[in-house]
Amino acid sequence: MKLIIDAMSGDNAPQALVSGCVMAAKEFGQEYVLVGQEDILRDLLNKEGAENLPITIRNATEVVDMHDDPARVLRRKKDSSMAVAFRMLAEGEGDALVSAGNTGAQLSGATLIVKRIRGIRRAALPTLLPTKTGKVLLIDSGANTECTPEYLLQFAFMGSFYMQKVVGVDKPRVGLINNGTEDTKGDPLRKEAYALLKQAGDEGRIHFVGNVEGSDIMLGTCDVAVTDGFTGNVVLKTIEGAAKFLGSGIKKVFLTNTRTKLGYLFVKPQLKSFMAVMDSSEVGGAPFLGVSKPVFKAHGSSDARAIRSAVMQAIRYVEGDVVKTIQENIDQMTI
């Protein structure tokens, strides 16, 4: 398998991408192409002592930055690392693409250069979150601000396939995020999506467990939490904010006085490993589900470890062959 790495993407480019790629090559094998400014990348690779690793470089002179208009940058900067990387994927010069670049620009690249799977109305960006009992896939977590009931139905299917093939959940339980668990809850979008999901569940096409509330998401009541990208973004960011608030509160507790500081020493390793569960570098990235080839988005603030995690997930995504599963089941995912 060959992975295309958009080496000039994200806040810590290109160092984090190169180091993360080197870590991945050592740990997982596979082949890699780093796309970006050749001299800089060559230099970094040499410093990493990566001469004998299966990593090559593809030169791309331009860089997408935060001032570029996401919707147009891939057409305007045709020799940017991101545009080159997307064209390479589209033309079969690699099996998956990993980028930590702007989400909007990646979504454009995924849908306009690589293209959606035939029959898929919108590509979705899911996020895998920790729960009390395992993991939950929040889908869509931000790619599509406005959705139709059919998009939500397709998100449910794509999320189920992802949890099955990549995370290894046998019969993923699908919940619809709503403002109450009763069947009659929600705005028109929720009510219509509920009817579609219920029918798909009754026919055994998915394992629909009904409406779920915000409080259920992290408590493990479902494996796939379906919502529109507006609500998904707000949910994801709210969790981030709540975790920061609680994390800083706990920190303050331990810093109160000498006695509490002493207490910290007794729980330090356990507390650190629990806090790491909430850390995005452990999760790494997410695929644009519904795109005809694997495009993996890493967090913009990714460090080398997070890039390594994103690569690992991209490998699992390719091996799980989620794209093919979606293609084969497209008839039961449309209305």
Place this chain on the structure above:
Amino acid sequence: MKLIIDAMSGDNAPQALVSGCVMAAKEFGQEYVLVGQEDILRDLLNKEGAENLPITIRNATEVVDMHDDPARVLRRKKDSSMAVAFRMLAEGEGDALVSAGNTGAQLSGATLIVKRIRGIRRAALPTLLPTKTGKVLLIDSGANTECTPEYLLQFAFMGSFYMQKVVGVDKPRVGLINNGTEDTKGDPLRKEAYALLKQAGDEGRIHFVGNVEGSDIMLGTCDVAVTDGFTGNVVLKTIEGAAKFLGSGIKKVFLTNTRTKLGYLFVKPQLKSFMAVMDSSEVGGAPFLGVSKPVFKAHGSSDARAIRSAVMQAIRYVEGDVVKTIQENIDQMTI
């Protein structure tokens, strides 16, 4: 001031309501009317030794329960404690009403029996949440699943008045919850609401600070976080779920082994008081903003202490005269 207490409301009725009322009478003074089944309430009051407190009883034979249809119960059960309490408030037999009953039934009572303030399109149910630097009012947190841009504008004004008059924030910063901070973000509702809020801010009618993300809510970037009731419900419940998830994770950390259990003893008081910040019994309740008289909703699971807190906030709400402030400013709150 006379407070009307719907004594048969909530999961712990009537005990929690009676005890909470007794606590409030001892601590805050004021007069109280407990509405509900007279013999039961008389008995509980006697057990509390409340003979000399300014608490009277109004008999109401029926009880609203969870099987009743919220929209119709007040018409169907005219002698329920809730229906009697709402009529008493409407007819001037008290200055405020506190109930821990079904939210939907209370919203019906507030809008159909007590009525909205003239010019207010919808009553909103706000929730006061802790932040890193103080408190934020989430409005609407669940009363109105579908909203127009004008509702959101009115929520911004009502929330500002509440934070000013009841919580004591001088110039409350208003943020619009959105899927990004840029001006252009959001679905059509957000874009139109943004324009209205921006104009009100530019004209100095409110202190609008722009779009805020989910992650900003608990970090103290605004004092009033405006959203529709669907998103508000999801945000509120997501925070609840995240807090439970993190709380149980922290608990597990301390229960790992003898060493960590020992560590717990060093931070116990500080940890407990931080966890209490997240506890709803400390917050107590919320008013239906936009209703022509003070209706205060306490959490359904309220214990006596939470009822006492709700009564305290209801007193502050009456003293702050938020209803009058809304009435006096109604012209600048409509489009």
